[in-house]
Amino acid sequence: MEVLRLRQKPDDLPDRPRAAGLQPGEEEALMVADVADLPTDLPAPEGVELRAATDEAGLRLAKARGGLRR
Numbered sequence: 001m002e003v004l005r006l007r008q009k010p011d012d013l014p015d016r017p018r019a020a021g022l023q024p025g026e027e028e029a030l031m032v033a034d035v036a037d038l039p040t041d042l043p044a045p046e047g048v049e050l051r052a053a054t055d056e057a058g059l060r061l062a063k064a065r066g067g068l069r070r
Contacts (some may be wrong), residue, residue, distance in 0.1 A: 032062055
Protein backbone atom coordinates (compact mmCIF):
# COMPACT_ATOMS: atom_id res chain seq x y z
CA MET A 1 0.00 0.00 0.00
CA GLU A 2 1.27 3.43 -0.94
CA VAL A 3 0.76 6.22 1.58
CA LEU A 4 0.93 9.82 0.42
CA ARG A 5 0.86 12.94 2.51
CA LEU A 6 -1.61 15.66 1.56
CA ARG A 7 1.04 17.79 -0.17
CA GLN A 8 2.76 14.89 -1.91
CA LYS A 9 1.81 13.98 -5.44
CA PRO A 10 3.39 11.11 -7.34
CA ASP A 11 4.88 12.12 -10.67
CA ASP A 12 2.63 9.68 -12.53
CA LEU A 13 -0.62 10.83 -10.86
CA PRO A 14 -2.20 12.13 -14.10
CA ASP A 15 -1.39 8.82 -15.85
CA ARG A 16 -2.84 6.50 -13.22
CA PRO A 17 -6.52 6.66 -14.26
CA ARG A 18 -5.62 5.81 -17.87
CA ALA A 19 -3.39 2.97 -16.70
CA ALA A 20 -6.41 1.62 -14.80
CA GLY A 21 -8.44 1.61 -18.02
CA LEU A 22 -10.32 4.88 -17.55
CA GLN A 23 -10.73 7.31 -20.41
CA PRO A 24 -10.97 11.08 -20.02
CA GLY A 25 -14.31 12.70 -20.68
CA GLU A 26 -15.16 16.18 -21.75
CA GLU A 27 -13.42 18.80 -19.63
CA GLU A 28 -15.65 20.81 -17.38
CA ALA A 29 -15.21 23.27 -14.58
CA LEU A 30 -17.20 23.37 -11.40
CA MET A 31 -17.30 25.97 -8.69
CA VAL A 32 -19.31 25.79 -5.50
CA ALA A 33 -19.97 29.00 -3.61
CA ASP A 34 -22.30 30.58 -1.13
CA VAL A 35 -24.15 32.88 -3.49
CA ALA A 36 -25.99 34.89 -0.84
CA ASP A 37 -23.67 37.87 -1.37
CA LEU A 38 -23.39 37.62 -5.16
CA PRO A 39 -25.43 39.77 -7.53
CA THR A 40 -28.37 37.90 -9.02
CA ASP A 41 -29.37 40.41 -11.68
CA LEU A 42 -26.49 39.57 -14.05
CA PRO A 43 -26.80 36.87 -16.71
CA ALA A 44 -24.38 33.95 -16.56
CA PRO A 45 -21.60 34.04 -19.17
CA GLU A 46 -22.14 32.03 -22.34
CA GLY A 47 -21.55 28.34 -21.70
CA VAL A 48 -21.99 28.68 -17.93
CA GLU A 49 -24.89 26.99 -16.20
CA LEU A 50 -25.84 27.93 -12.65
CA ARG A 51 -27.68 25.34 -10.60
CA ALA A 52 -28.90 25.62 -7.05
CA ALA A 53 -28.19 22.58 -4.89
CA THR A 54 -31.20 22.81 -2.62
CA ASP A 55 -31.70 19.17 -1.67
CA GLU A 56 -29.77 15.94 -1.13
CA ALA A 57 -29.91 15.04 -4.83
CA GLY A 58 -28.39 18.39 -5.80
CA LEU A 59 -25.66 18.04 -3.20
CA ARG A 60 -24.88 14.49 -4.38
CA LEU A 61 -24.59 15.76 -7.97
CA ALA A 62 -22.25 18.58 -6.93
CA LYS A 63 -20.15 16.15 -4.92
CA ALA A 64 -20.05 13.63 -7.78
CA ARG A 65 -18.73 16.36 -10.07
CA GLY A 66 -16.00 17.24 -7.60
CA GLY A 67 -17.50 20.43 -6.26
CA LEU A 68 -17.85 19.66 -2.57
CA ARG A 69 -14.94 19.11 -0.26
CA ARG A 70 -14.97 18.93 3.51
